[in-house]
Amino acid sequence: MPVSTAYRPDPLFSALGPEFGDPVAPADFPQTILRHRNARAAASVGLDALTNDEWVAHFGRFEPLPGQPGPIAMRYHGHQFRTYNPDLGDGRGFLxxxxxxxxxxxxxxxxxxLGTKGSGTTPWSRAGDGRLTLKGGMREVLAATMLEALGVPTSRALSLIETGEALERGDEPSPTRSAVLVRLQHSHVRFGTFQRAAYFERANQIEILAEHVRATYHPQVEAGDAPGLLAAIVEASARLAARWIAAGFVHGVLNTDNLNVTGESFDYGPWRFLPAYEPGFTAAYFDSSGLYAFARQPEAVFWNLTQLAGTLKLVADAEPLTEALNGFGPAYIRHLRSAFLDRLGVRSLGEAADQRLLDTTLALLREGGAELRWEPLFFDWFTGFGSSARALSGPRAKLYQTKAFADFRFALFEHEPDRPERLEAPLFARPEPEEMLIDEVEAIWSAIDRDDxxxxxxxxxxxxEGLRQTLRASA
Known part of the structure; x- marks a missing residue:
């Protein structure tokens, strides 16, 4: 295989032992049609030299990459809508x-x-078929790509391959097409990975796992410092929650098996982006209580962190763990201010001024209701004063004539623009921003489903990609 010099295998998780995962075999798919190949992500790990045939061999048939032990279905438990489930684990994917x-x-x-979705049954599949719908794979590619562009810590969709099976699903028209997805992310160690060890009261496994996570992902923490490790995970999780809110994103299923130790968003099922400010907006049709609604996501993340802290009580005292948990609120507010500054393209002016901008932005979005969509506000006023002429002559000019807007504009214009040259990008010559609302997602799928x-x-x-290049342009 012609891997580049940047390819460096390092299969650390498999070295933890058989208590943490099970060797499995991938499904034998009747077809393997390459539908998406993330060249930029592949280059970041030395896989860009693969031919398409080699790509399909490794990410459709899962021939092991050099220096890798083969697929491992990771073991974990989790709270699903706050009900504990000890029968989880990688049921349609593997490391x-x-x-x-x-x-x-x-x-x-x-x-x-490199983690998979739809790669076949495992010992943890329960009654599932271990497969992924092509529509679900397409949706995950779109969600991850949009979130990366908006600055949210996220997995990246590396590969999507259609697999030629007709799947029966109860929540969408069936039979429907099948696929296998490969995602690239920092870690697949979940809060639920710790919960499984705690469920069986295996303190030694908690210690092994905690040291692996500390040394691999949070090396600034001293060895053996479980509260310090928790504090690092709390900080990363607070940043993630804040970035979701600033992006107007609703994950949909914030169970403890869907949050990881590096604070990355992953496993995109019934996700949605807000059309407009709506605190109770939900993504999952089955979330009847609104547990994981837009504005409740920080609460959900904190609740899940308390479950993680509970597992660490097997190896650490409760008081310092509680102190680490108490850092979530201040960290979340700090990251939320930073995230809104990033969305508006301005520099920090200090805590008081930054908080004023956050408050007035949310007030304007709240007052604007359905007429003022979430994404266009950030698009119209990117970098502040430099966008005035564009915004006040654009399609939403009439919405910018209220008292709430006056307060927002005052707070915004206090702040200096951050890399104002970004306004010269073609993106800002358009009247409308790049959004990811459900009607467009459905239209993209309809073209695939109806006409291929x-x-x-x-x-x-x-x-x-143009949006990412524009917004993430380095100073």
Missing amino acids: AAQLRESSPVGQTGRLLD DWSPFADKLQRL
Whole structure:
């Protein structure tokens, strides 16, 4: 296999032992049609030199990459809508590989996982078929790509391959097409991975897992310092929750098996982006109580962190763990201010001024209701004063004539623009921003399902890459 010099296998999780995962075999699919290949993500781990045939061999048939032990179905438990389930685990996916991110000579890059979705049954499949719908795979590619562009810590969809099976599903028209997805992310160690060890009261496994997570993902924490490790996970999780809110994103299923130790968003099922400010907006049709509604996501993340803290009581005292948990609120507010500054393209002016901008932005979105969509506000006023002429002559000019807008504008114009040259990008010559609302997602799928037309999907990804390049442009 022609891997590049940047390819560096480092399968650390498999070395933890058989209590943490089970060797499994991938499904034998009747077809393997490559539908999406993330070239930029592949280059970051030395996989860009693969031919399409080699790509399909490794990410459709799952022939092991060099230096990798083969697929491992990870063991974990979890709270699902706050009901504990000891029968979880990788039921339609596995850890396919671990490798180092490319980095300057002499430095060690981040450890990254290749994890699958729809790759077949495992010992943890229960009654499931271990498969993924093509629509579900397409939706995950779109969600991850949009979130990355908006600055949310997220997994990246590395590969999507259609697999030629007709799947029966109760929540969408069936039979429907099948696929296998490979995602690239920092870690697949979940809060639920710790919960499984605690469920069986295996303190030694908690210690092994905690040291693995500390040394691999949070090396700034001293060895043996479980409260310090929890504090690092709390900080990363607070940042994630804040970035979701600033992006107007609703994950949909914030169970303890869907949050990981590095504070990355992953496993996109019934996700949605807000059309407009609506605190009770839910993504999952089965979330009848609104447990994981838009504005309740920080609460959900904190509740899950308390479950993680409970597992660490097997190896640490309760008081310092509680102190670490108490850091969530202040960290969340700090990251929320930072996230809104990033969305508006301005620099920090200090805590008081930044909080004023956060408060007035939310007040304007709240007052604007359905007429003022979430994403256009950030698009119209990106970098502040430099967007005035564009915003006040654009399609939402009439919405910017209220007392709430006056307060927002005052708070915004206090702040200096951050990299104002970004306004010169073609993105800002358009009247409307790049959004990811459900009607567009359904239209993209309809073209695929009806006519096998992948051009709207490819066009959307191309535009999202332009969005990422514009917003994430380095100083």
